Amino acid sequence: MSSTQYPDGRDATSPDHVENNGQNVPDIAEYRLYKQRFSGLLAFVILGIVTGMQWSWFGPIANNTAVEFGISLAKVDWLGNISLFAYIPASFLVPVIFSRYGMRRCSEMAGVMLLLSAWVRYAATIRSLSPQSAYILLSFGQVFGTISRPVFQVLGPMFSERWFDLRSRTTATTVIAIAGSIGSALAQVLSPLMGTVRQSILVLAIISTAALPAIFLILDSPPSPPTYSGSKQPLPLASLSRAMLGLSVSEEAYMSRRERIDFVILMIVCGCVGSATSVLSVSSAQWFQPVGYSDTICGLLGATVSLSGIIAAMVSAPLFDRVFTHSIGAAFRIIIPVVSLVWLSLIWSVTPNNTAVLFVSMVIIGTCSITILPLALELGVELTRNANGSSAILLCSGSLFGIVLILVEGALRAPPTADPPYNMHDALIVHGCVVMGLNSLVFFLHGKQTRREADEVMIKDVVSGSSPDAVSAGGVERSHRTSVEMLQTTYSVGDKQARQIS
Numbered sequence: 209m210s211s212t213q214y215p216d217g218r219d220a221t222s223p224d225h226v227e228n229n230g231q232n233v234p235d236i237a238e239y240r241l242y243k244q245r246f247s248g249l250l251a252f253v254i255l256g257i258v259t260g261m262q263w264s265w266f267g268p269i270a271n272n273t274a275v276e277f278g279i280s281l282a283k284v285d286w287l288g289n290i291s292l293f294a295y296i297p298a299s300f301l302v303p304v305i306f307s308r309y310g311m312r313r314c315s316e317m318a319g320v321m322l323l324l325s326a327w328v329r330y331a332a333t334i335r336s337l338s339p340q341s342a343y344i345l346l347s348f349g350q351v352f353g354t355i356s357r358p359v360f361q362v363l364g365p366m367f368s369e370r371w372f373d374l375r376s377r378t379t380a381t382t383v384i385a386i387a388g389s390i391g392s393a394l395a396q397v398l399s400p401l402m403g404t405v406r407q408s409i410l411v412l413a414i415i416s417t418a419a420l421p422a423i424f425l426i427l428d429s430p431p432s433p434p435t436y437s438g439s440k441q442p443l444p445l446a447s448l449s450r451a452m453l454g455l456s457v458s459e460e461a462y463m464s465r466r467e468r469i470d471f472v473i474l475m476i477v478c479g480c481v482g483s484a485t486s487v488l489s490v491s492s493a494q495w496f497q498p499v500g501y502s503d504t505i506c507g508l509l510g511a512t513v514s515l516s517g518i519i520a521a522m523v524s525a526p527l528f529d530r531v532f533t534h535s536i537g538a539a540f541r542i543i544i545p546v547v548s549l550v551w552l553s554l555i556w557s558v559t560p561n562n563t564a565v566l567f568v569s570m571v572i573i574g575t576c577s578i579t580i581l582p583l584a585l586e587l588g589v590e591l592t593r594n595a596n597g598s599s600a601i602l603l604c605s606g607s608l609f610g611i612v613l614i615l616v617e618g619a620l621r622a623p624p625t626a627d628p629p630y631n632m633h634d635a636l637i638v639h640g641c642v643v644m645g646l647n648s649l650v651f652f653l654h655g656k657q658t659r660r661e662a663d664e665v666m667i668k669d670v671v672s673g674s675s676p677d678a679v680s681a682g683g684v685e686r687s688h689r690t691s692v693e694m695l696q697t698t699y700s701v702g703d704k705q706a707r708q709i710s
Contacts, residue, residue: 245371251425260391262353268507288490303596318359325353326416382525385582393514448597479605517578537655547576552640
């Protein structure tokens with residue numbers, strides 16, 4: 209048999225895993241799929257969409273917001289910056305709260321924050337308030353919304369690992385990850401269409417409140433896991449930190465030197481790509497309006513990024529689950545250079561009367577960037593075997609890079625005497641060069657999918673430990689076939705049987 213190791217560091221061929229007579233596999237639990245995984249997935253999608261709308265809502269209406277509330281455009285920018293700043297500590301709190309209270313309780317806490325954000329933000333629309341008081345309430349609303357947002361993103365890979373099998377795990381992670389992009393796209397389209405800025409904020413509050421009952425569809429874990437990795441206890445964030453520093457850790461948390469290097473590269477590339485797209489969502493009006501594009505066009509450009517990415521991600525995710533099962537690293541080395549070149553090209557394409565070229569650029573950026581995000585989250589778990597910790601770090605890297613880019617690019621805004629006034633050409637130069645330079649590290653990424661290999665080895669061990677006659681164990685029909693045949697058929701048969709489990 210293969211010498212591949214399980215995530216706990218033990219050899220897959222050791223007697224602890226497969227007895228000599230080939231009839232028993234003590235460490236193998238019943239692997240099952242449950243219908244409740246779809247209701248939980250739906251809840252994550254709904255809440256991910258709504259929380260994704262919060263931080264990008266003011267992007268297309270930045271100029272109108274400044275006029276409506278009597279504040280500067282820089283202060284409107286800080287409504288996005290506040291979200292990015294608050295996202296970092298909130299993300300690292302998610303694994304801690306999850307390990308103590310579980311997935312359901314963690315989601316309920318996020319729901320409370322979402323409700324507070326909706327109506328605190330709306331309270332800022334009271335006309336008797338001074339501009340300063342209104343801005344304080346808007347800021348607190350953004351902070352509360354940001355606290356809720358990372359919960360449904362960080363927990364996504366863990367939910368997928370606990371509820372979905374090898375033939376659907378990447379797809380589930382993708383659906384959850386792109387929910388935020390769907391929300392961002394809706395925000396880009398809806399916020400300019402709601403009449404006044406105050407009416408727009410009321411609509412956002414109503415949508416946020418209506419989404420809260422979805423929390424009751426989220427369950428902590430199924431009675432039986434879908435895979436070997438789904439049966440393991442989640443590792444704490446501290447163990448990942450120690451493993452990254454090369455310190456002494458348990459066998460389950462151990463990372464090889466190659467895995468540590470890959471994770472650092474992944475963190476930089478994921479942070480760079482994610483922040484570049486985030487900055488576009490927040491600053492779309494400031495990039496395009498000075499060269500003659502309307503609020504509506506700015507919103508449609510931002511929405512094009514999200515919608516094209518959503519379609520591409522949904523098409524590609526099943527392929528990585530079923531066809532290109534060990535090719536995530538190769539996908540990074542192909543996709544990242546393409547999107548980097550397009551970001552660089554914006555230096556020359558953000559000009560008046562160039563709408564068609566800009567929309568094509570947005571399609572390519574969305575297709576590449578949003579497809580990469582869920583793959584990065586999955587690859588992070590593959591490298592670390594720590595779903596919550598790796599997701600928190602990767603998502604935080606995007607916020608950290610985003611803060612730096614927004615501050616730097618805001619400082620590079622042209623003066624009112626420039627031609628055109630307040631243009632962002634210098635900012636686009638920095639944006640493109642930073643993305644191109646940092647993303648070049650992707651060529652050094654190996655991206656070995658260790659977790660998936662361990663799950664596949666366990667399936668082979670189950671097959672070798674089965675009797676010659678087909679047996680049904682844990683909702684997965686097993687028969688005495690070759691390992692390759694079983695890898696191709698086990699989950700399809702098991703899914704049929706799992707549909708009978710309520």
